[in-house]
Amino acid sequence: xxxxxxxxxxxxxxxxxxxxxxxxxxxxxxxxxxxxxxxxxxxxxxxxxxxxxxxxxxxxxxxxxxxxxxxxxxxxxxxxxxxxxxxxxxxxxxxxxxxxxxxxxxxxxxxxxxxxxxxxxxxxxxxxxxxxxxxxxxxxxxxxxxxxxxxxxxxxxxxxxxxxxxxxxxxxxxxxxxxxxxxxxxxxxxxxxxxxxxxxxxxxxxxxxxxxxxxxxxxxxxxxxxxxxxxxxxxxxxxxxxxxxxxxxxxxxxxxxxxxxxxxxxxxxxxxxxxxxxxxxxxxxxxxxxxxxxxxxxxxxxxxxxxxxxxxxxxxxxxxxxxxxxxxxxxxxxxxxxxxxxxxxxxxxxxxxxxxxxxxxxxxxxxx
Amino acid sequence: xxxxxxxxxxxxxxxxxxxxxxxxxxxxxxxxxxxxxxxxxxxxxxxxxxxxxxxxxxxxxxxxxxxxxxxxxxxxxxxxxxxxxxxxxxxxxxxxxxxxxxxxxxxxxxxxxxxxxxxxxxxxxxxxxxxxxxxxxxxxxxxxxxxxxxxxxxxxxxxxxxxxxxxxxxxxxxxxxxxxxxxxxxxxxxxxxxxxxxxxxxxxxxxxxxxxxxxxxxxxxxxxxxxxxxxxxxxxxxxxxxxxxxxxxxxxxxxxxxxxxxxxx
Numbered sequence: 001x002x003x004x005x006x007x008x009x010x011x012x013x014x015x016x017x018x019x020x021x022x023x024x025x026x027x028x029x030x031x032x033x034x035x036x037x038x039x040x041x042x043x044x045x046x047x048x049x050x051x052x053x054x055x056x057x058x059x060x061x062x063x064x065x066x067x068x069x070x071x072x073x074x075x076x077x078x079x080x081x082x083x084x085x086x087x088x089x090x091x092x093x094x095x096x097x098x099x100x101x102x103x104x105x106x107x108x109x110x111x112x113x114x115x116x117x118x119x120x121x122x123x124x125x126x127x128x129x130x131x132x133x134x135x136x137x138x139x140x141x142x143x144x145x146x147x148x149x150x151x152x153x154x155x156x157x158x159x160x161x162x163x164x165x166x167x168x169x170x171x172x173x174x175x176x177x178x179x180x181x182x183x184x185x186x187x188x189x190x191x192x193x194x195x196x197x198x199x200x201x202x203x204x205x206x207x208x209x210x211x212x213x214x215x216x217x218x219x220x221x222x223x224x225x226x227x228x229x230x231x232x233x234x235x236x237x238x239x240x241x242x243x244x245x246x247x248x249x250x251x252x253x254x255x256x257x258x259x260x261x262x263x264x265x266x267x268x269x270x271x272x273x274x275x276x277x278x279x280x281x282x283x284x285x286x287x288x289x290x291x292x293x294x295x296x297x298x299x300x301x302x303x304x305x306x307x308x309x310x311x312x313x314x315x316x317x318x319x320x321x322x323x324x325x326x327x328x329x330x331x332x333x334x335x336x337x338x339x340x341x342x343x344x345x346x347x348x349x350x351x352x353x354x355x356x357x358x359x360x361x362x363x364x365x366x367x368x
Numbered sequence: 369x370x371x372x373x374x375x376x377x378x379x380x381x382x383x384x385x386x387x388x389x390x391x392x393x394x395x396x397x398x399x400x401x402x403x404x405x406x407x408x409x410x411x412x413x414x415x416x417x418x419x420x421x422x423x424x425x426x427x428x429x430x431x432x433x434x435x436x437x438x439x440x441x442x443x444x445x446x447x448x449x450x451x452x453x454x455x456x457x458x459x460x461x462x463x464x465x466x467x468x469x470x471x472x473x474x475x476x477x478x479x480x481x482x483x484x485x486x487x488x489x490x491x492x493x494x495x496x497x498x499x500x501x502x503x504x505x506x507x508x509x510x511x512x513x514x515x516x517x518x519x520x521x522x523x524x525x526x527x528x529x530x531x532x533x534x535x536x537x538x539x540x541x542x543x544x545x546x547x548x549x550x551x552x553x554x555x556x557x558x559x560x561x562x563x564x565x566x567x568x569x570x571x572x573x574x575x576x577x578x579x580x581x582x583x584x585x586x587x588x589x590x591x592x593x594x595x596x597x598x599x600x601x602x603x604x605x606x607x608x609x610x611x612x613x614x615x616x617x618x619x620x621x622x623x624x625x626x627x628x629x630x631x632x633x
Contacts, residue, residue, distance in 0.1 A: 052533055072536045085534030088526060089552045099538035102548070143534075150539060 003028040003186055004154060009048055009058035011041075011210075018044050020210040022058070026203075029184040031177065033197040036207035037233065042190045045207075046156045049188065050079050062154055078152030082159040084139045086131040092142050093118070093127040099150045117145040120179070137168040144176070148183075155180075155187045161196065173200050194234050198222060206230050213366075223262075228363045231260035236322075238263060238332045239363070247328045248307050258363045263335040265359035268323065269306075269352040270343055303357045311345050327353060391610065397603040416604040426605070429590035436500060436586065437569040440507035441562055444515050447508075449558070452519040453546065457529045463520075470513040481506065482578035498583045506575050511565035518564065522557020523550070560623045567616045571609075 002025035011019040018041045026032050034042040047053035049060055051072035060067040067075045086095050097114045105113075118124045121141040131139055140160055147155060157176070161169040177200040180187050191197050197204050198218040206214045206221065206229075214226045225231035231239050238261045246254040309327030316322075321344065323334040332353070336342055345351050397403070401411030420426050455462050473481075485506060490497040496505075528550050535545035573588040581589055587609060595602045 050537060052536065071541075073539045073541060077537070079533075079537040081530060081534060083527065083530050085527075085530045087531060087534075087549050087553070098535075098548075099540075102538065102540045102544065146534075146538065 005061040007059050010056045018210050031187045031202045033189045033201040033204045035197040040207040041210040042207050076153045078147035079156040080143050080160045084143045096146045121145045136164045157189045227366045229366045236263050244330045260361040263333040266334045267354040304354050394603045398607045416600045420604050429585040429587050433586040440504050441565045448515045456523045470516045478574035503580050514565045518561030522554040526553040
């Protein structure tokens with residue numbers, strides 16, 4: 001049995017079903033991210049695991065111990081909040097030592113633990129400071145150390161970085177990830193930031209309307225979004241509605257599903273005309289490969305599809321250039337690595353777009 | 369620039385003089401011996417204060433005021449502190465009920481409330497008209513707005529629900545969390561509420577006079593009764609009363625600054 005096992009977690013607020021029969025399991029030392037837009041139930045799920053919110057149905061089992069009916073204080077679960085939740089009347093050291101003190105740990109031993117934790121989060125010189133004297137990032141580190149002091153079996157982080165500014169957020173998320181790996185801590189991390197989720201997780205659960213819509217490694221989630229919602233949420237995917245796909249690929253019959261194409265998998269070629277290798281059978285190939293996602297790709301392997309378009313705008317994003325190209329009435333994002341040798345069309349120029357059929361990801365219907 | 373500053377200063381000085389003149393006059397009168405046809409008193413004396421301190425009636429009225437206000441504020445605190453905490457943390461949707469309830473003391477004029485209370489409690493199962501009990505009950509209602517707003521604001525300022533969650537996740541019960549985390553952090557707020565309520569009740573006259581005026585003498589009623597007898601004595605009481613309120617106000621201001629300084633205890 002897994003280290004953490006959530007089965008059939010259901011939560012309603014009034015008539016609203018906020019969590020609908022959630023199943024999730026984790027192995028020890030795993031970093032799981034709950035990713036989703038606000039209101040998808042990810043924070044509620046976290047609060048249900050912690051016991052701060054009661055559940056209507058389902059069970060929470062941690063290390064073969066049933067937690068469902070236990071009070072939060074008996075669950076051996078730690079939690080870090082978006083608003084830090086530090087005690088303003090206590091110093092940094094006192095905040096970190098609070099749980100140990102309440103547990104009746106002797107002062108000497110407590111001081112030792114607190115000092116170790118201060119070292120761990122790199123705040124030794126701030127031990128006398130009060131929360132309001134610290135920056136947001138430092139406050140969140142104190143909160144993290146305070147939770148770690150209790151040596152929880154599971155650590156829950158509820159958008160811990162959302163209140164911080166971009167630079168501190170990036171540093172702290174790497175620190176949290178390193179800390180988690182070093183301590184082999186099982187963590188569940190809630191965020192609405194897909195970049196954050198991709199960077200720090202072992203596994204991502206994308207949530208929507210109280211349901212986990214897709215679960216997998218960052219690699220899987222990014223390269224193979226299963227539904228339109230995930231494709232749109234996870235990044236800058238070009239999502240082609242069925243009729244748009246038909247128009248672009250020149251299909252006679254409109255397919256019954258949408259397709260996602262990553263901006264970086266579209267290749268821009270100069271000019272309006274098709275390259276010389278083009279043999280004129282595009283319609284046949286496209287029709288064969290795009291008609292049904294259930295069947296494996298065209299047996300001939302990866303087939304390039306070509307269509308023409310016009311550059312609408314170009315944005316410089318540091319190491320990549322993001323083009324907005326209009327083709328057949330569809331606006332497509334195209335990312336090109338900024339570097340020597342790449343073709344960089346200027347705005348308003350006519351271009352040919354090329355995509356391999358393997359890069360057209362068929363999407364399941366969302367239902368909603 | 370300087371001219372303008374001067375103009376402002378003069379205006380403010382006049383305003384201050386206008387506000388303070390009655391007070392200064394009262395103070396002078398409290399210390400005055402012979403004062404007939406001069407601008408300032410001819411002789412000074414502490415006799416009025418001596419008479420005052422020897423007057424058993426005054427001391428008794430002072431004691432009455434203290435214990436009636438004290439009990440009312442304490443009772444209000446005992447009931448309102450847990451109530452406000454529970455509503456703020458667990459039932460924020462009920463807050464509208466409290467908000468409308470605490471406006472009542474403003475909406476119902478003192479005299480109307482007094483008449484209603486006397487009618488209701490002069491006979492029947494709870495005949496407490498004219499006793500300290502009815503006054504404590506009325507006082508409780510009178511200070512509801514101050515207690516409720518003060519306590520609620522301090523709980524929201526420290527984000528009591530979040531602190532409670534954090535403490536619970538660190539392995540303590542709700543009650544321990546309240547005692548060790550919430551209470552120390554809202555203590556300045558509680559103190560301000562207590563002082564404010566106390567000083568409001570100490571100066572209350574209409575309700576007190578109507579409800580128990582004939583039976584119990586508080587400082588305000590004593591002052592009113594002595595006003596016709598001796599201006600000097602009345603002035604002395606007024607000055608004492610004012611000094612007391614001044615001390616409370618200074619305390620309140622200090623508390624306010626203290627809270628701004630980071631809520632440390």
